[in-house]
Amino acid sequence: MTEPLLQVRDLVVEFPTRRGTLRALDKVSFDIAPGEVLGVVGESGAGKSMTGAAIIGLLEPPGRIAGGSIHLRGHRIDNLPAREMRKIRGKRIGAIFQDPLTTLNPLYTVGRQLTETMQTHLDIDAAEARRRAVGWLEAVGIPAAAERVDAYPHQFSGGMRQRVVIALALCAEPEMVVADEPTTALDVSIQAQVIALLKRLTREKGTSVMLITHDMGVIAETADRVAVMYAGRVAEIGPVRSVVKAAAHPYSAGLMASIPPLSHKVDVLPQIDGAMPRLNAIPQGCAYNPRCPHVFDRCKVERPELIPATETRAACWLFDSHAPRERAHV
Amino acid sequence: MSEASPIFEARDLSRHFDVSKPALQRLLAREGRRTLKAVDGVSFAVPRGTTMSLVGESGCGKSTVARLAVGLYEPSDGQALFEGQDLAAARKSVSQRRRMGMIFQDPYASLNPRWRVADIIGEPIRAFGLATGAALKEKVGSLLRQVGLSPADGGRFPHEFSGGQRQRISIARALSSNPEFLVCDEPTSALDVSVQAQILNLMKQLQRELGLTYLFISHNLAVVRQVSDRVGVMYLGRIVEDAPAETLFTAPRHPYTRALMEAIPDLDMAGRERQPVGGEVPSPISPPSGCTFNPRCPLANDRCRAERPALIAARGTPETRVACHAVEEGRDGFEARAAA
Numbered sequence: 001m002t003e004p005l006l007q008v009r010d011l012v013v014e015f016p017t018r019r020g021t022l023r024a025l026d027k028v029s030f031d032i033a034p035g036e037v038l039g040v041v042g043e044s045g046a047g048k049s050m051t052g053a054a055i056i057g058l059l060e061p062p063g064r065i066a067g068g069s070i071h072l073r074g075h076r077i078d079n080l081p082a083r084e085m086r087k088i089r090g091k092r093i094g095a096i097f098q099d100p101l102t103t104l105n106p107l108y109t110v111g112r113q114l115t116e117t118m119q120t121h122l123d124i125d126a127a128e129a130r131r132r133a134v135g136w137l138e139a140v141g142i143p144a145a146a147e148r149v150d151a152y153p154h155q156f157s158g159g160m161r162q163r164v165v166i167a168l169a170l171c172a173e174p175e176m177v178v179a180d181e182p183t184t185a186l187d188v189s190i191q192a193q194v195i196a197l198l199k200r201l202t203r204e205k206g207t208s209v210m211l212i213t214h215d216m217g218v219i220a221e222t223a224d225r226v227a228v229m230y231a232g233r234v235a236e237i238g239p240v241r242s243v244v245k246a247a248a249h250p251y252s253a254g255l256m257a258s259i260p261p262l263s264h265k266v267d268v269l270p271q272i273d274g275a276m277p278r279l280n281a282i283p284q285g286c287a288y289n290p291r292c293p294h295v296f297d298r299c300k301v302e303r304p305e306l307i308p309a310t311e312t313r314a315a316c317w318l319f320d321s322h323a324p325r326e327r328a329h330v
Numbered sequence: 331m332s333e334a335s336p337i338f339e340a341r342d343l344s345r346h347f348d349v350s351k352p353a354l355q356r357l358l359a360r361e362g363r364r365t366l367k368a369v370d371g372v373s374f375a376v377p378r379g380t381t382m383s384l385v386g387e388s389g390c391g392k393s394t395v396a397r398l399a400v401g402l403y404e405p406s407d408g409q410a411l412f413e414g415q416d417l418a419a420a421r422k423s424v425s426q427r428r429r430m431g432m433i434f435q436d437p438y439a440s441l442n443p444r445w446r447v448a449d450i451i452g453e454p455i456r457a458f459g460l461a462t463g464a465a466l467k468e469k470v471g472s473l474l475r476q477v478g479l480s481p482a483d484g485g486r487f488p489h490e491f492s493g494g495q496r497q498r499i500s501i502a503r504a505l506s507s508n509p510e511f512l513v514c515d516e517p518t519s520a521l522d523v524s525v526q527a528q529i530l531n532l533m534k535q536l537q538r539e540l541g542l543t544y545l546f547i548s549h550n551l552a553v554v555r556q557v558s559d560r561v562g563v564m565y566l567g568r569i570v571e572d573a574p575a576e577t578l579f580t581a582p583r584h585p586y587t588r589a590l591m592e593a594i595p596d597l598d599m600a601g602r603e604r605q606p607v608g609g610e611v612p613s614p615i616s617p618p619s620g621c622t623f624n625p626r627c628p629l630a631n632d633r634c635r636a637e638r639p640a641l642i643a644a645r646g647t648p649e650t651r652v653a654c655h656a657v658e659e660g661r662d663g664f665e666a667r668a669a670a
Contacts, residue, residue, distance in 0.1 A: 043522035044493075157610055187387035188549070189607045192593040214522065217595030244597050258527035262552040262596050265576070268534075269556060271527035275492040 004031035005073060005176055005208050006055070012067035013047075013054055013232075015279075022279040024050050024063065026232045029306070032176065037202070037209040039223030039240065041216060041255075043276055046229040048212045052178045054078070055210070056095050057085040073175070091121040094169035094207075096198075098181035100161035103168070104153040110137070110164045111149035114171050121172035136167040140197055159190035163197065170201055176208035183218060195222055216259055220244050228252040231277055231287035238312025248309030249316045251288045286317070294318055335414065336375035337511050337543045338399060342408035345369040345394050349615060366615050368394040370567035371408065373641070376560075378510070381537065381544040383554045383575075386564035387590075387611055395564075396515040396547045400432050412511070428458045431504035435516035437496035441488040447474075447499055448484030454507040473502040477532060494525035501532065505540070515547045530556055551594055555579050563587045566614050566622040569641060573650035583644045583652045583664065585627045621655065629656040 013025040025047045032038045040048045053059050055070055057080070070078040077088060089095070097103050105113060114133035118124060124132070130149070137145035140163040142156075153161055162182065169177050182198065183191040199222055202209050211223055219226055220240060227237040228249065236249040247253040257270035274291045277283060283290055289299040298317050309319040350356060350363040369391040376382040384392040397403045398410050401421045410417040412426065420426040431454075434440040441450055451470050455461050461469050471481030477498040488496055497517060504512055517533070518526040534557060536542060548554050554561055558575040563584065571584040582588045589607035609626040612618055621639050624630040633655050644650040644657050646664050656662045 043524065159610055187611070188551075188590060189387065189593045190610060192595070192607070195595070215595070216523070216597060220597045221595045255524055256597070258524045259597060260527070260530070260550075260552040260556045262555060262579070262591070262594055263598060265555055268531055269527040271531055272524040273528070275494060275525065276522075 002033060003074065005034045005036075006032040006210075007071040007074075008051070008055070008068070009071075010068035011051070011054060011065065011070065011078075013050055013059065013063055014066040015063050019280070023066075023282075024232050024279060025054065026282075027068065028229075028232070028234055029068075030227050030234060030237055032208050032210060034175070035203075035206045035208055036225065037199075037211055037223045039219035039226040040210060040212045040229060041214060041219055041226060042229035043214065043255075045231075045276060045279075047232040048214075048229050049180050050232075051229070052095075052180050052210060052212050056089050056093050056178050057082070058089070058095075087121075090117060090174070091172050092175050094172065094174040094177040096162075096165055096169045096177060096179040096182045098184050100158065100165045100185070101153065103165050104161060106153055109150050109152055110156070113164075114149075114168060117168060118171050132171065136171050137164070139201065140164070140167045141193075159186055159194060162186060162190075162194050166194070166198055166201065170205065170207065173205065174207065176210065177202065178210045178212070180212045181214070182211070184213065184215070191218070198222070216244065216256065228255065231282050232279065233287060233315065234306060235288065235316075236309070236312050236314040237306065238309075238314075242311035246311055248312050248319060249288075249314040250292045250294050250318075252314075254291075286315070335378075336411075337378045337413055338376040338545060339411040339414070340372050340374050340395070340399070340408070341411065343369060343372045343395070343398060343405050343410055344407035345391075345398055345403055346406040364615055367567050367617070368614065369398065372562075372564075372567075372569050373408075374560075374562050374569060374572055376511075376543055376545055378543050379537075379541050380559040381546050381557050383546040383548060383558040383561045384564055384569075385548055385551055385554045385561060385590075387549060389566075389611060389614055390564040391567040391614075392547045392549075392564050393515055396432070396513050396545065399513050399545050400430055402432075424458060428454070428460070428507035429509050430511045430513070431507060431509040433497075433500050433504050433512060433514045433517045436520050437493055437500050438488075438520070440500055441496060441503075443488055445487075446484065447486055447488065447491075450488070450499060451484070451502045451506050454503065458507050460507065469506070473506055476505070476536070477502045478528075492525075493521050494528055497521060497525075497529050498532065501529075501536070505536070510541070511543045511545070513545045513547070516549070517546075518553060519548065519550065526553070533557065551579075551591060552596075563590070566611065566617050568622065568653065569651075570623065570654070571650065571652045572641065573647065573652075577647055577649050581647050581650070581664075581668070583647060583650055583657050583662065584623075584654050585629055585656065585662070586623045589626070621653070627656075629654075629661055631655075631661075 009029050011025055011028040015022045015024055042048050065078050111133045115129035118129045134145050134149050142148050183194050223240045226240050226243040228235045230251050236252045247256050254272040272291055285301050286299045286304055289295045304315045304317050306313040306315050307319055345368050347366045349366045386392050401417050412420040448470050451473055452466055455466055470484055474481050474483055479498055518529050546557055561575050561578045562569045562572040565586050571587045593607055618625050620636045621634045624634040639653040639655050641651045641653040644652040
């Protein structure tokens with residue numbers, strides 16, 4: 001395998017609170033290869049967005065990186081001063097957020113936002129920046145781009161705004177993009193257009209994508225590999241088909257099974273009982289053990305790391321070949 | 331069951347909103363009044379003990395229909411009928427009003443944060459005078475058990491519960507007046523997928539046990555397929571297709587329904603390229619003439635741009651009602667698809 005573009009190792013993010021420190025991310029590790037689309041899925045509070053925010057250096061205080069490292073092409077970026085990080089964010093790592101209305105500045109025309117971004121990060125003059133801004137709007141499928149470049153965000157519809165946000169994230173030609181729920185605020189017919197666009201542009205430019213979403217359908221269609229997160233940890237990571245069709249970790253398997261299928265009607269949907277633990281009450285051992293149908297004694301004591309499972313890597317003792325499993329007698 | 335009289339029926343139901351600017355601004359800009367036709371002539375029936383779903387994208391009017399169906403809005407035109415009786419008249423009587431209820435989308439906003447759960451669930455029982463004292467407490471406890479919580483949870487506040495548990499509380503509250511007809515407006519869209527499965531299973535189980543009738547509003551076609559007996563697809567305030575659930579999903583007829591199904595990313599299609607439907611939903615304030623889907627429709631012709639199609643039985647699938655000139659004229663290639 002080639003050298004990873006992004007390397008996240010044992011990342012820990014903590015939030016100090018009055019009642020003690022909450023660990024929002026607990027030793028998260030993964031790589032993203034150049035040109036690869038890594039999907040990150042999980043339920044609300046699993047730490048997907050937190051991971052994205054840590055990578056682009058936009059953790060909301062008092063949240064802070066308390067351990068581990070993030071390397072971009074071999075250079076450490078998690079401990080850079082804010083000024084240095086600003087040069088990386090936008091230039092080398094672009095960001096797309098869920099709500100295009102809060103991403104765009106309502107007081108500037110979309111053209112100004114694009115040219116400003118490009119002139120900050122690329123060595124080009126104003127005329128060239130404007131020419132490229134029109135080109136980007138055309139590339140993301142805005143009709144009459146030459147006129148619309150002088151329009152304000154409120155003059156665009158939701159789907160069009162998200163296209164502008166994609167143009168904004170890609171215009172400085174970053175090596176990777178962190179896309180946090182880029183289609184969640186959009187209707188399905190618009191969502192399909194935006195996903196197709198993001199896929200096409202990043203493939204053309206060879207941009208890596210970290211695609212954060214709770215929508216498994218979007219992941220199945222877009223990602224090369226998937227990381228499933230649970231309670232601030234990576235439960236499983238592997239090729240998209242393997243995770244979707246043959247998940248090894250009982251949580252990923254349960255999550256996939258609980259998605260209502262469009263293709264047929266089932267009498268009773270498989271469900272995972274209970275709910276994800278709160279950050280202040282994460283159980284000892286495997287965080288999933290109270291809900292897991294395959295739990296045995298070791299799961300309640302010892303925390304599993306990611307180990308090779310059938311087709312993926314899963315943090316689950318069921319796949320530890322060195323120590324024979326001892327199932328609890330229930 | 332299909333012959334039974336419907337518990338709820340909408341007849342040419344409409345709801346218009348005045349979205350004009352203030353009078354002075356209108357005068358200066360020389361504009362007339364502007365009307366948003368959120369629901370524009372919708373007809374459907376919900377037979378007793380079944381689930382009718384309305385599905386569509388934001389702004390299609392599905393939530394407005396939900397509010398019309400429980401009397402939170404008055405119709406601008408047409409009728410909402412509860413067991414054949416005008417809904418507004420039915421709601422004047424307490425004994426009729428308690429027979430319908432509603433479950434809302436957001437379990438964080440729909441429960442009073444200052445009330446204990448037992449008070450939230452007990453409120454409709456008290457308001458309708460169904461029970462008091464020990465009987466009330468007993469009833470609240472059994473409702474909590476029915477939705478998978480424990481009677482002891484009644485003493486806690488909503489913030490102590492997760493999203494899924496709060497939606498269970500909403501369901502318990504909706505059930506507390508022993509209703510027969512429940513309107514569920516996106517009851518699972520604020521929930522995570524594993525919790526969504528819990529709530530959908532619970533709703534189906536309660537329907538079997540209590541013989542409930544649901545009007546189910548959702549934007550999620552996969553969810554709709556799991557719960558519905560009949561499905562109406564809405565677009566810009568109108569029903570464009572209304573069919574038995576299995577027929578709708580195996581033989582969708584309206585070009586919009588087909589586009590919608592095509593657009594949904596499905597787990598089985600990993601890596602597949604798709605052809606997304608072009609264009610966007612037009613503004614409901616100035617909808618296109620004729621069939622409102624015509625600017626996005628691959629089958630649109632001059633008739634579609636001029637004449638509004640009526641919702642009529644479809645050629646080939648007579649159980650389906652569809653509002654499409656192309657289907658009526660046999661231009662939609664249904665026979666060819668069916669033969670293939």
